[in-house]
Amino acid sequence: MSDEGMIMNNPARKERLSLVSISRHGGLAALAVLLIFNILITPNFLHAQTLAVNVSQVATIALVAVGMTLVIATGGIDLSVGAVMALSGAMAPIIFTSDLAQSYPVLGLGAAFVLPLIAALCCGIFNGALVAILGVQPIIATLIFFISGRGVAQVLTNGNLQTFSNPSFSFIGTARLFGIPVQGWLVIVIAAAIWYVVRYCASGRYLLAVGGNERAARMSGVPVTRVKIMAYATCSVLAGISGLIVVAINSASDAARIGNLMELDAIAAAVVGGAVLSGGRAPIWGAILGAVVIQLVKYTLLANGVADEVALIAKAGIIVAAVYAQQMRKG
Amino acid sequence: MANAEMFDLRGLMGRHAQMSGVWVALAAMIIFGLLRYDNFGSAYNLGSFLNYNSMFIIISLGMCFVIMTGGIDLSVGYVAAFTSIVAAYLSPWGIVPALIGGVAAGVAFGAVNAILIVPMRLPPFIATLSTMLAAKGGSLVISGNQTVAVDWDSNFTKLGMDKAFGPIPWTIVLVAIAAVILWVVLERTPLGRTVLAVGGSEEASGLMGLKVTRAKVFVYLLSGGCAGLAGVFLASGFGAGQPLEGTGWELTAIASVVVGGTLLTGGLGSIPATVGGALLLGLVFNLLNFENGRGTISLSAYWQMVIRGGVLFAVILLQARMSKSAERAK
Amino acid sequence: MQQLVSMRQVRKSFAGVPALRDASLEIAPGEVHALIGQNGAGKSTLIKCLTGVHQRDGGQVMMAGSDFHADSPRDAQNSGIATIYQELNLVPLRSVTENIVMGAEPKNRLGLIDWSAAHRRATEMLSRFGIDIDVRQRLGLYPAAIQQLVAIARAVSLDAQLVIMDEPTSSLDDREIETLFSVVRNLRAEGISVLYVSHFLDELFRICDRVTVMRDGCTVAVRDIAQTDKLGLIADMLGRDRNEIAASGMTALDGPRGEVGPEILSLKDVSTGRALRKASLTVRKGEIVGLGGLLGSGRTETARAIFGLDGLTGGAISLPGGRGAPRSPADAIGAGIGFLAEDRKAEGIVPDMSVRENLTLALLPKLRRAGGIDTHREREIVDHYIAALGIKLASADQPIRQLSGGNQQKVLLARWLATRPDLLILDEPTRGVDVGAKREIQAIIRDFVADGGAVLLISSEFEEIVEGADRVVVMQEGRSVAELPGEGLTESALIAAIAHVPDEVMA
Amino acid sequence: DLPKLEQKDRYKVGFSQMESNNPWRIAETKSFKDTAESCNWDLIATDAAGSAAKQVADVDSMIAQGIDVLFLPPREEKPLIPAVKKAKAAGIPTFLVDRSVDPNSAKPGEDFVAFLGSDFVKQGQRAAEWLIENFDGDKGVIVELEGTTGSSPANDRKKGFDDRILQDDRFEIVASQSGDFARDLGRQVMETLLQAHPDVNVVYAHNDEMAIGAIQALELAGRKPGEDITIVSIDGTRDALQAIIDGKMGVTVESSPFFGPLACEVMNRYAAGEEIEPWVQVEDRIFTAENAADHIDEAY
Ligand SMILES: Nc1ncnc2c1ncn2[C@@H]1O[C@H](COP(=O)(O)OP(=O)(O)OP(=O)(O)O)[C@@H](O)[C@H]1O
Ligand SMILES: Nc1ncnc2c1ncn2[C@@H]1O[C@H](COP(=O)(O)OP(=O)(O)OP(=O)(O)O)[C@@H](O)[C@H]1O
Ligand SMILES: [Mg+2]
Numbered sequence A: 001m002s003d004e005g006m007i008m009n010n011p012a013r014k015e016r017l018s019l020v021s022i023s024r025h026g027g028l029a030a031l032a033v034l035l036i037f038n039i040l041i042t043p044n045f046l047h048a049q050t051l052a053v054n055v056s057q058v059a060t061i062a063l064v065a066v067g068m069t070l071v072i073a074t075g076g077i078d079l080s081v082g083a084v085m086a087l088s089g090a091m092a093p094i095i096f097t098s099d100l101a102q103s104y105p106v107l108g109l110g111a112a113f114v115l116p117l118i119a120a121l122c123c124g125i126f127n128g129a130l131v132a133i134l135g136v137q138p139i140i141a142t143l144i145f146f147i148s149g150r151g152v153a154q155v156l157t158n159g160n161l162q163t164f165s166n167p168s169f170s171f172i173g174t175a176r177l178f179g180i181p182v183q184g185w186l187v188i189v190i191a192a193a194i195w196y197v198v199r200y201c202a203s204g205r206y207l208l209a210v211g212g213n214e215r216a217a218r219m220s221g222v223p224v225t226r227v228k229i230m231a232y233a234t235c236s237v238l239a240g241i242s243g244l245i246v247v248a249i250n251s252a253s254d255a256a257r258i259g260n261l262m263e264l265d266a267i268a269a270a271v272v273g274g275a276v277l278s279g280g281r282a283p284i285w286g287a288i289l290g291a292v293v294i295q296l297v298k299y300t301l302l303a304n305g306v307a308d309e310v311a312l313i314a315k316a317g318i319i320v321a322a323v324y325a326q327q328m329r330k331g
Numbered sequence B: 001m002a003n004a005e006m007f008d009l010r011g012l013m014g015r016h017a018q019m020s021g022v023w024v025a026l027a028a029m030i031i032f033g034l035l036r037y038d039n040f041g042s043a044y045n046l047g048s049f050l051n052y053n054s055m056f057i058i059i060s061l062g063m064c065f066v067i068m069t070g071g072i073d074l075s076v077g078y079v080a081a082f083t084s085i086v087a088a089y090l091s092p093w094g095i096v097p098a099l100i101g102g103v104a105a106g107v108a109f110g111a112v113n114a115i116l117i118v119p120m121r122l123p124p125f126i127a128t129l130s131t132m133l134a135a136k137g138g139s140l141v142i143s144g145n146q147t148v149a150v151d152w153d154s155n156f157t158k159l160g161m162d163k164a165f166g167p168i169p170w171t172i173v174l175v176a177i178a179a180v181i182l183w184v185v186l187e188r189t190p191l192g193r194t195v196l197a198v199g200g201s202e203e204a205s206g207l208m209g210l211k212v213t214r215a216k217v218f219v220y221l222l223s224g225g226c227a228g229l230a231g232v233f234l235a236s237g238f239g240a241g242q243p244l245e246g247t248g249w250e251l252t253a254i255a256s257v258v259v260g261g262t263l264l265t266g267g268l269g270s271i272p273a274t275v276g277g278a279l280l281l282g283l284v285f286n287l288l289n290f291e292n293g294r295g296t297i298s299l300s301a302y303w304q305m306v307i308r309g310g311v312l313f314a315v316i317l318l319q320a321r322m323s324k325s326a327e328r329a330k
Numbered sequence C: 001m002q003q004l005v006s007m008r009q010v011r012k013s014f015a016g017v018p019a020l021r022d023a024s025l026e027i028a029p030g031e032v033h034a035l036i037g038q039n040g041a042g043k044s045t046l047i048k049c050l051t052g053v054h055q056r057d058g059g060q061v062m063m064a065g066s067d068f069h070a071d072s073p074r075d076a077q078n079s080g081i082a083t084i085y086q087e088l089n090l091v092p093l094r095s096v097t098e099n100i101v102m103g104a105e106p107k108n109r110l111g112l113i114d115w116s117a118a119h120r121r122a123t124e125m126l127s128r129f130g131i132d133i134d135v136r137q138r139l140g141l142y143p144a145a146i147q148q149l150v151a152i153a154r155a156v157s158l159d160a161q162l163v164i165m166d167e168p169t170s171s172l173d174d175r176e177i178e179t180l181f182s183v184v185r186n187l188r189a190e191g192i193s194v195l196y197v198s199h200f201l202d203e204l205f206r207i208c209d210r211v212t213v214m215r216d217g218c219t220v221a222v223r224d225i226a227q228t229d230k231l232g233l234i235a236d237m238l239g240r241d242r243n244e245i246a247a248s249g250m251t252a253l254d255g256p257r258g259e260v261g262p263e264i265l266s267l268k269d270v271s272t273g274r275a276l277r278k279a280s281l282t283v284r285k286g287e288i289v290g291l292g293g294l295l296g297s298g299r300t301e302t303a304r305a306i307f308g309l310d311g312l313t314g315g316a317i318s319l320p321g322g323r324g325a326p327r328s329p330a331d332a333i334g335a336g337i338g339f340l341a342e343d344r345k346a347e348g349i350v351p352d353m354s355v356r357e358n359l360t361l362a363l364l365p366k367l368r369r370a371g372g373i374d375t376h377r378e379r380e381i382v383d384h385y386i387a388a389l390g391i392k393l394a395s396a397d398q399p400i401r402q403l404s405g406g407n408q409q410k411v412l413l414a415r416w417l418a419t420r421p422d423l424l425i426l427d428e429p430t431r432g433v434d435v436g437a438k439r440e441i442q443a444i445i446r447d448f449v450a451d452g453g454a455v456l457l458i459s460s461e462f463e464e465i466v467e468g469a470d471r472v473v474v475m476q477e478g479r480s481v482a483e484l485p486g487e488g489l490t491e492s493a494l495i496a497a498i499a500h501v502p503d504e505v506m507a
Numbered sequence D: 001d002l003p004k005l006e007q008k009d010r011y012k013v014g015f016s017q018m019e020s021n022n023p024w025r026i027a028e029t030k031s032f033k034d035t036a037e038s039c040n041w042d043l044i045a046t047d048a049a050g051s052a053a054k055q056v057a058d059v060d061s062m063i064a065q066g067i068d069v070l071f072l073p074p075r076e077e078k079p080l081i082p083a084v085k086k087a088k089a090a091g092i093p094t095f096l097v098d099r100s101v102d103p104n105s106a107k108p109g110e111d112f113v114a115f116l117g118s119d120f121v122k123q124g125q126r127a128a129e130w131l132i133e134n135f136d137g138d139k140g141v142i143v144e145l146e147g148t149t150g151s152s153p154a155n156d157r158k159k160g161f162d163d164r165i166l167q168d169d170r171f172e173i174v175a176s177q178s179g180d181f182a183r184d185l186g187r188q189v190m191e192t193l194l195q196a197h198p199d200v201n202v203v204y205a206h207n208d209e210m211a212i213g214a215i216q217a218l219e220l221a222g223r224k225p226g227e228d229i230t231i232v233s234i235d236g237t238r239d240a241l242q243a244i245i246d247g248k249m250g251v252t253v254e255s256s257p258f259f260g261p262l263a264c265e266v267m268n269r270y271a272a273g274e275e276i277e278p279w280v281q282v283e284d285r286i287f288t289a290e291n292a293a294d295h296i297d298e299a300y
């Protein structure tokens, strides 16, 4: 996965800013095709409720894809996001259905949001520390939680499905603001904040430097270890938030299922959005775009009654096409 | 040069530390098992353990070659599921057509990977992720969403169910032969050395005039073929082509390769250590089953997941420490 | 006589930016032909167009009288062109033997690689360069000089008609260069042509027959080496008048100095492991301290120790204000130290980031404003240094990898100057930089010192040390063994000190 | 020629669970563990994490440990046949639980003692029959939420329902998509299908989890499950019974996971030398608004 620029006659790229926008075009093209196809074919596509449904479904992928983009920018990858979702999603109901929370509902509700995210943060720090301090390769470092994180969640819940009815908690999954599900707004706010940091703050610069040339970054005083840990930690916290959203929508928490296969969707979204697995680039809005593309593919196939097995093949083809289109544009 | 001798020592320690972690851990686990559990060392357990894990060893071997070039192949699990169906359909004609057909189907998937990765230059992670989805969809399509029975009357199931000698099953014999061949290819042929060189630096290999493209195509075809063989074992050993099998195999294979001390960034790798890694990970399951059988603590399925993650963590820590102390020994 | 290689009017652009406009090159059989030019003149590109790494946009290439076109480096290699590219094209993770024999491995009767024959061949090849090392070890474990020689040994072993060497000597010491030259002379004696790229013009007069000079992607002169001199070549390269050049000295390091001030760095018996065992030195404000030594004598290790990259296993480093050894580069930067690393590609540039971002990378902590980066000030600083250092680029937002080596080096120098350090450690600051840029970089260093900065200068070019340093600390085998005053130091005195075998080391 | 089971005080019993990723399986495992106490079992429980191949390996390791009896819910019809045969060869009587194996290759009374369980096809049929009886509209527009693609309960429950319901002209299945037996996916699939087919008025889910997910999707979309849409499902979980009580769901066909006591009883009969019927049928109840409240406390 090295930069093979020297061998493959690689014409100079334009400056990075326009490069980001160009590489988005693969995803944009895919989006355009999907929209046109749906408007023409899918029944009732142009409908406010369609938008709401898609926004509510894409929110979790988008959040995790944003986090994944940060990790990928350091040249890493995070397979543990689904497991972290399960962990935080399993914790929340345990907390607000506990006796203590029953007696102090506000405190309990607050704790149900905060404690799972702290747990997710710890997972992220663990991943980051393995990668940055011990030098374990990211796939393997995050494989540890991929395997065991969900197990921990199931141990916590004894494997049981936890169902509950808690309208104030379910707010983050079911409420709407201006007709759009509240988690959609949440995604936009979080993405905007992260985009700002990546674009305008020193830590963003550091992130790209670490991914672009780790040794050079270290030599320039960049706190490489901290930057990497921060990337994994942010990714895990965002996964944690997604886990809470899933649980809130369903009014139920099933540790075995929350976030299943999320890592693959998130990685695909990040890459369709223009992230490069070797690091050094962090297209945040690209990740959102990628997530929207993945979501629309899913929606299109489902709404048109394409059988699950065929849908898998179609999804594979679309990912290949979108990423290949980007590759072409980059030259 | 004055410093030559110094390099000797450091290199030797460093080179073996990464690979020896797996043997230490494996030996420790076997001794633990023998001491703690009755029947752990029984011929029956040995035979069935090897038979089941032959599938994982073979895909780990293919994965090892892919990883040595700095690539990755996520499609192996579902490709094996796909080829198990192909083999099941071919089983009435006997063992040879089913074997060849299954492996060929795997190689075909490998060819798709190779096309996506080499001429189309997609990142291996994304390319093989897509083939993984396609292979899963494809196996459901060709099987009509059902498991496909093999022909029990042809000799096909002998491959996966009979023993070659003593408790040693045929599958592991085939795997051993494959491992030896691959070992020779890696250590003693230009192709094998090119695979390693490409993983060390693709750019430099190209400038050195090595056949980079051929090496990259080869590893994906090989990995596909190995997955194909695993699929044949699956069909033959379990009597059916199984569209739902194969989930997570790719991660098991990657973990085996890494536990065997191969760098995911490519350029280094060992065939025996990869086999050791696959055996080690398989042994975790086997030991857990025996532990459950003692009845003192009955571990739930979730604890087993936690423990597997913990074992992986421990092996990684062990490796990190061993290569550190080898470094310090300078 | 028919030329072995003849390239005419070769053109090549990268994304519309021309790297070669009108490049020509003729190499006769059995000659040693030099190719020179400033950084970015297009030398490497011309070579890559010949060897199939790049495909030319236009022009004609002939080899041995017929049209020639290589699709890939392999193609060129098969046609008898062996190349040592400027960026080391070896695989550090693989053994020395493999790096030498790869692509032409000795085989046994079964068609399998015969490793003992391969090791023998590798050992034998290297012994022609006076190297005796364990060829079974990973190449990456050996220092840059040995790696460079391995690359050369590989090229020479390939049985070629033409051996191309793109800056082979940039990381070799004198003794190794001598060996290389004798190998080049042997090649010539066997009738093999050599194309030789170097920024060290003195070398050319010793081994080359003819020289082609490039400037801005064009071939501007072809001369018989016997009929020209160094000044003439520099004039060709720069496109300037020779008298004008003659008026200034050989390096630009000499010049007015400020007052030498208080001590700002002192090392006492510092060791970090086997490569650095006992180094002591001091640096004061306003002076350049040279660090002399052979390759592998521990100079870079000393710099790394000062910069907080390697933990100390013994001895002490003290900085002003009672500060001890920095614990990390960030710590060192905070203490007013800058470190220009010797390996520009691996430890210097972040290739995909813009020149601007590369330039301010070490400065970011000081550019913070209200949670963000003060982009206005950032641009001011960047513009200032681009102008002050004469960095040639299209735009500050251009990725740094598009710049030529010399300009990249200036950007990295600017990265450190911008942090306004008290002490600048420069590890081979002018390696692989052309004469023009070299002088400019030297002038920048001089100005920095004149303003009261202190410099610890590591350089394999004795000229630089001799002319530039106020004091020279000599290193051998990881120890500092002598200190020479800069005043009145001659090159031969320095060489004598470096090569002298001290008794304590023998013990 | 079946292996005999001698009468002992304590038995070493193997239970090879196929996976533990849904409440039903968890309840089943728990039922066996609870029974172990009362039935004097030393229980070895393994978990194959959804892999038929691993399940065979698990059975192998239990055979190696010398179990007396094997209870096996086979992950797949065909791939578990080797496990059944190996157990027989090792002299271990095997009882299949909740799913069976391919009767062409392994037969009760020959290769294994008996199959304890219900019939997935019939479960689907009964759901269809309830719908045919209780649907009072003119046109039933059905969305079907399938289980895990390719799994045998999904295939059978689909077959049973589809074959029966299509005999009645009033009904049409406009969409049939997989929700993977999971609540979250059931909800997402329902949300999407509801957009494409707004006129749907019946939802048939292959399990209760997906049915609950569908109810959530309908409510989020402002529909009234139970009033303008009839929900039909299988399993009989506590949440489903509650939904029936709340009037949101029409029916759920029971598919009980509590096999422990039955297993104990059948095993003891076999040890006593009794002839065991090849298929020990489990009487599946059917929960509707009439009886849901009476059974909710015993549901899982
Ligand atoms: N792959 C590439 N993509 C874009 N521009 C390139 C590429 N390779 C070279 N260039 C540009 O082409 C010009 C010529 O570069 P080249 O490397 O040939 O110079 P050179 O004479 O070898 O310099 P140096 O002495 O520094 O090695 C430079 O401006 C360089 O930036
Ligand atoms: N990556 C490495 N692995 C092992 N030994 C190394 C490595 N890098 C350097 N060394 C050894 O450390 C010692 C000091 O090297 P160092 O690079 O400091 O020398 P130097 O005088 O700076 O030479 P140079 O001019 O090449 O930079 C040498 O013996 C060298 O061979
Ligand atoms: Mg060059």
Ligand SMILES: [Mg+2]
Residues within 6 Å of the ligand: C299, C300, C301, C342, C427
């Ligand atoms: Mg050095």
